[in-house]
Amino acid sequence: MSDTETLSPEKRAQILTGANTVFSEDGYEGSSMARIAQVAGVSKGTLYNYFAGKAELFAAHIEGQCALTLGQVFAEDGANADDPAGFLRTIGTRMLEMMVSDKGLTTYRIVTSEAPKFPELSQGFYNAGPARAITALAGWLARQHQSGRLSVPDPIFAAEQFFSLCQARLCLRRVLHVDRTSSPEEIAHVVDAAVAMFLAGCAPNAPQGDAR
């Protein structure tokens, strides 16, 4: 008999909802199975019917967070792909807003701190989130390169540089609780400066790559 025959997906979701709440508030070590069960509205025993243990429940929680918060960052929706500056600004703003949000920070902190203990988890996080965003942006950059609008010989790395520029100042300060919040103005300023420096570095006739 398979798992899907005897266990209800609704209850599984119910458990994960409780786990999201508790893990986000208290981290991995700080969370107790008893509290998760209570918040989820199930018994402690039921937790173990759906997940082999705390670590597995935590892994499922993180995967859910990735799917929710990171997947939608790079939805190629209304951004005008033909206006480089505007397009980059849209993408960078979405990414930065996610990274300085409480939810994003919490997930990042937990995945980071548990990376030595749950490496496959943090790798999954990387693939589901940053890697997807990089790949998507790199595709757009490659097309800009082909069309001659920008000079991007290594689109993957250029995408990584752009996202790094978007993290200037704010991300580290938020991660380390130096700042308690980031204003939309701060975010806009950082993204604008990132776009400016990035475009300066990718101007069609600008010097590329190594600076030596």
Next chain:
Amino acid sequence: MSDTETLSPEKRAQILTGANTVFSEDGYEGSSMARIAQVAGVSKGTLYNYFAGKAELFAAHIEGQCALTLGQVFAEDGANADDPAGFLRTIGTRMLEMMVSDKGLTTYRIVTSEAPKFPELSQGFYNAGPARAITALAGWLARQHQSGRLSVPDPIFAAEQFFSLCQARLCLRRVLHVDRTSSPEEIAHVVDAAVAMFLAGCAPNAPQGDAR
């Protein structure tokens, strides 16, 4: 009472050595005082003769790590301050090497994950490390701006952008255990690209600031 109230400094160092090992391996919550005592080669009781509790021991450990790993990054030593590309390459390489080192990563992971619980600690980490590096680089950038070699209207923010560029690709992958190590070649490539893009953005007659 004399200044040497610290009991025996050697034993204190011995305890901190053990604490370094254990905290680095297991994080704050995951570490037990019993194991720290065992690894340090002292009794559990002795731990409490030197530190008021687990939190204090942890704080002392982190402060020690800051002093060790972060303080020396921006030593203004032999870097040729008159060769912008070379100077930036030196600074960036030092910073990046520190950030992808096992020691640096471990400290970063712990400080990050415990920031909500020990905010004064993570703020101290920020001030002792990143803030000092940013201030120092900003000073150099301001002098370049005055001399006309570079165009840097906001040196502080520019320094933050440069260090962000240096983190492209490698840092996140190391933090998340996607990569197990970073080769000198990779480091050099990232730093060179960071210097190139930064100098392109700071060229004396380049467009500055917002891109809109």
Next chain:
Amino acid sequence: MSDTETLSPEKRAQILTGANTVFSEDGYEGSSMARIAQVAGVSKGTLYNYFAGKAELFAAHIEGQCALTLGQVFAEDGANADDPAGFLRTIGTRMLEMMVSDKGLTTYRIVTSEAPKFPELSQGFYNAGPARAITALAGWLARQHQSGRLSVPDPIFAAEQFFSLCQARLCLRRVLHVDRTSSPEEIAHVVDAAVAMFLAGCAPNAPQGDAR
């Protein structure tokens, strides 16, 4: 949730039995939860399923002792209320026997020593035991006063005097382990002398109250 939220009443009783043993032997501070669990035949964790902590377990233990040993002292049963000497002898004997019993002494010792730390507990003990006995005896004395058989202008205080007389010699010696046991003859002698002195002091035409 039903009224039977007390988990299993049998197990609760089992724990309290163990707690009685251990607290009686070692007092509050001297008792360890580990030993109580061992003596009760449950695991340490189970203790905390039934009681929030050591203090709560101790309070429950004392309350149980009060209910057991003090409640039944002044049962208004077969004592002939119309024979003053006989009635007082019956009441006094019951009270004294309880006070010099091992169980009574143990409870008294613990409640006494922990009164500064658990004042509500010792006050509850006073109300459940001595106060009830005093009130009951005072009621009887008031009726004797009205009928003219005795002269008891302050029945409450007179009751307190009677019970104090019953404690002469034996109680303190038992409390302080000077005597290891009290014989029925000793008890009878003390009670008889108490009744004699009390009745002499309450004779209808005897001088009352202050002696000055």
Next chain:
Amino acid sequence: MSDTETLSPEKRAQILTGANTVFSEDGYEGSSMARIAQVAGVSKGTLYNYFAGKAELFAAHIEGQCALTLGQVFAEDGANADDPAGFLRTIGTRMLEMMVSDKGLTTYRIVTSEAPKFPELSQGFYNAGPARAITALAGWLARQHQSGRLSVPDPIFAAEQFFSLCQARLCLRRVLHVDRTSSPEEIAHVVDAAVAMFLAGCAPNAPQGDAR
């Protein structure tokens, strides 16, 4: 070499002063040797040069308390031994005041609670305090009996009855923290009533002994 050759009585007294403070505040189990050493102004090691351990130090402390507080209760000083009511009132007031004092209560509570563990201690307390007072009062009663002023066939037991009467109401309520303090008026009232009932019971032609 004997103890008295190498150890200074002053330091011993200094230690006992600290022990008095700490034991009185925290009881036996609640007191730590570290705090006693600190309060006494000596090192922990010195404690063990003067006393074999915590139990011995505690015993010495209690003995000192007995000598101080109980010894002087029955000082046969200015009380007029020829005025029975006045004499008894003086003795009873001294005794009751001592028993409801904070110091007296504290010592009583500790000795009581530790009696099963330190029986020789509580017996010493009984002999040094209550027994001496009883003996002294009994001697006076015997002389009154011989002179015909009172009828006291069993002076020892009569003395015990008198002191018991003096404890009516107040002592138990103070011991159990039902009352936080006792006013001089309350004390006078209790003692006066005790003297009145006692004298009524010892009137030269009153019925003596058993009431059956």
Next chain:
DNA sequence: GATGAATGAGGGTTCATTCAT
């Protein structure tokens, strides 16, 4: 003789996990 750093057993309490119901 005095010190106080070091010890390690034991304190109360929490919690992931199991299993009879």
Next chain:
DNA sequence: AATGAATGAACCCTCATTCAT
């Protein structure tokens, strides 16, 4: 399939005692 009482190892911390200085 769901429960939650029971478990016991492990947690952080305290403290009486020892012993090298």
